[in-house]
Amino acid sequence: MATRKDGRTAEQLRAMICELKPLNQADGSARFQFGSTQVISGVFGPREGRASNRDSDESTITVTWNRGARMSGPREKEYEGIIRKTLEALVVRAQDPLCVIDVTVQEMLEGGSSLAAGLNAAVVGLVEAGVALHSLCAAVAVALLPDGSAALDPDSEEEAGAEAVVTVAVRASDNAILACTCDGAVSEVRLLGAVQAATDASKTIFTLVRMALEQRLETEQRCW
Amino acid sequence: KRRVPTCWNTEQSTGTKSFCLAQETLSVAPTSTSPFVRELREKNWIAHQPRIPWPCREVVGKMTDPADSIRALFPEQYLRKFIEEGIRPDERIFSAARETSFNRGMIRTADGSASVQLGKTIVVAGVMLSTFRPTVGTPDTGRLEVVVELGTVCSNRFPTWKPSDQAIAISHFVARTLKGAGVVDLKDLIIKKGAAAFILNISVTCLNYDGNVEDAALLAAVLALLDTKLPPVQVSETGEVVECEGEPKKLSVKKLPIALTQVLLINNNNEVEMLADPTAEEEDEANSSITAVLVLPLPLTSQTDAVDTAPVMLHKPGGMGLQAKQLRSVVSAARSRSLRLLPLLVKELK
Numbered sequence: 001m002a003t004r005k006d007g008r009t010a011e012q013l014r015a016m017i018c019e020l021k022p023l024n025q026a027d028g029s030a031r032f033q034f035g036s037t038q039v040i041s042g043v044f045g046p047r048e049g050r051a052s053n054r055d056s057d058e059s060t061i062t063v064t065w066n067r068g069a070r071m072s073g074p075r076e077k078e079y080e081g082i083i084r085k086t087l088e089a090l091v092v093r094a095q096d097p098l099c100v101i102d103v104t105v106q107e108m109l110e111g112g113s114s115l116a117a118g119l120n121a122a123v124v125g126l127v128e129a130g131v132a133l134h135s136l137c138a139a140v141a142v143a144l145l146p147d148g149s150a151a152l153d154p155d156s157e158e159e160a161g162a163e164a165v166v167t168v169a170v171r172a173s174d175n176a177i178l179a180c181t182c183d184g185a186v187s188e189v190r191l192l193g194a195v196q197a198a199t200d201a202s203k204t205i206f207t208l209v210r211m212a213l214e215q216r217l218e219t220e221q222r223c224w
Numbered sequence: 225k226r227r228v229p230t231c232w233n234t235e236q237s238t239g240t241k242s243f244c245l246a247q248e249t250l251s252v253a254p255t256s257t258s259p260f261v262r263e264l265r266e267k268n269w270i271a272h273q274p275r276i277p278w279p280c281r282e283v284v285g286k287m288t289d290p291a292d293s294i295r296a297l298f299p300e301q302y303l304r305k306f307i308e309e310g311i312r313p314d315e316r317i318f319s320a321a322r323e324t325s326f327n328r329g330m331i332r333t334a335d336g337s338a339s340v341q342l343g344k345t346i347v348v349a350g351v352m353l354s355t356f357r358p359t360v361g362t363p364d365t366g367r368l369e370v371v372v373e374l375g376t377v378c379s380n381r382f383p384t385w386k387p388s389d390q391a392i393a394i395s396h397f398v399a400r401t402l403k404g405a406g407v408v409d410l411k412d413l414i415i416k417k418g419a420a421a422f423i424l425n426i427s428v429t430c431l432n433y434d435g436n437v438e439d440a441a442l443l444a445a446v447l448a449l450l451d452t453k454l455p456p457v458q459v460s461e462t463g464e465v466v467e468c469e470g471e472p473k474k475l476s477v478k479k480l481p482i483a484l485t486q487v488l489l490i491n492n493n494n495e496v497e498m499l500a501d502p503t504a505e506e507e508d509e510a511n512s513s514i515t516a517v518l519v520l521p522l523p524l525t526s527q528t529d530a531v532d533t534a535p536v537m538l539h540k541p542g543g544m545g546l547q548a549k550q551l552r553s554v555v556s557a558a559r560s561r562s563l564r565l566l567p568l569l570v571k572e573l574k
Contacts, residue, residue, distance in 0.1 A: 074392050075396055077389055078392075078393045081390075082542050085511065085512065089545065164404065166538075175547075176547055177546050179541060179542045179543075180514075180539070180540040180551075184404040184537065185405045185406070185519040188536050192548055
């Protein structure tokens with residue numbers, strides 16, 4: 001199998017960084033990096049919601065996606081909806097009725113697989129904020145190339161040259177697919193193959209996230 | 225005519241009593257110790273403080289039929305009782321889409337137009353052509369812009385002062401799907417390389433919101449493109465785009481994407497149920513949905529092989545988790561839907 005331009009194999013993810021608490025004002029924050037794609041998330045909450053925003057049964061999650069230096073448009077609105085609905089499936093919402101959890105995702109560097117990085121940062125930010133989750137979730141993008149192959153965690157160049165880019169969010173507890181977006185049409189077989197590849201890759205991300213969280217817990221305990 | 229769930233004894237809930245019910249529950253606090261509320265909690269009519277559902281604002285004053293008041297006050301339980309019986313409130317089975325009808329060319333002032341009706345959801349799409357100077361990076365590419373408008377005419381749930389988040393997200397979904405499926409080759413829109421190209425401004429307006437605007441808007445957008453004719457133009461010496469002699473040319477549309485949206489609910493056995501082509505009521509109660517778009521090649525034939533081998537786009541914006549097996553059933557449901565629509569589309573595009 002021919003290697004990709006940066007020397008990776010088809011199933012190889014770029015070097016990932018998961019940093020906790022890069023922001024000290026937010027209740028929880030995380031920085032997630034897939035190679036040259038960097039996203040920071042800030043979580044405020046659970047805190048009291050406005051009358052228009054709150055639900056007497058469960059907490060409300062709002063997501064804001066900010067691009068680096070550019071204006072937000074429909075793409076960002078769609079990403080906000082996808083992340084919000086994914087987080088709604090993860091957060092134990094019944095625990096904090098009438099509360100609002102504000103998640104802000106800021107794209108720092110755009111280098112391909114932005115939605116996946118943003119979702120990962122949002123989930124880790126929630127854990128850092130102490131919001132109860134049913135399970136962890138990891139997102140990976142898969143580029144389906146015109147020559148029939150698949151490339152995990154594509155960079156901007158690979159995304160531009162792909163037939164379709166599939167971003168999949170996988171839940172840790174049962175490997176269920178929480179979210180899936182396609183930027184092009186491919187055969188069903190290739191699509192499900194991409195979903196399977198993403199599910200396998202999500203295990204790497206879970207390992208990384210768990211390591212980062214354990215490290216953070218150690219530092220916290222040492223401070224006390 | 226409409227099946228009322230059998231567990232609700234209509235003798236118990238007469239008109240006046242259910243109106244009192246409305247008054248009581250709307251103002252009851254979660255820790256209320258009122259004997260009436262306690263009785264309802266014992267009967268499992270309210271498990272917790274119910275949200276004030278927005279349809280209540282519409283039905284106030286019309287609560288004569290007990291089923292209507294239950295529908296307005298406890299929409300989730302109302303829907304669930306139907307799901308238990310294997311049917312939906314409008315008497316469809318889970319996998320059935322609503323009656324679909326469409327036609328094209330009804331707006332003479334637009335360059336292309338189409339309207340789609342999915343049950344009670346009505347959507348009208350119009351294509352307006354404008355020109356622009358292509359960017360230096362892509363001198364031979366035109367543009368495709370989609371705006372889906374969910375205004376006050378379709379429902380009172382949408383804000384009047386700004387486009388709702390849902391409208392913007394649907395606009396982006398339709399634009400992304402049209403571009404990703406390769407419906408129109410943007411290079412066909414060029415008038416003169418580097419000097420002028422067309423922009424296809426697709427404006428989709430919802431006239432009545434009864435759920436599943438995504439499918440309707442996508443289909444209306446594609447049919448409007450299939451109705452669009454490019455006028456004969458050329459670039460003058462001064463650099464302006466002017467009409468020249470010739471016949472308008474039909475826009476070359478290469479693919480026909482057909483979408484099927486299903487909402488996901490958990491039934492009493494803790495399994496995931498999928499309701500195809502949801503109404504607004506079903507969409508409100510189920511907060512997870514999944515859309516599969518099948519991309520059929522044009523020109524359309526009545527042959528079904530095209531549907532079996534058509535490429536697919538999956539759109540699942542978060543929500544309930546699904547396994548790969550369920551994703552496959554979603555795609556096959558989209559195929560069945562395309563097979564059902566195929567004869568209607570072939571007739572329309574002839």
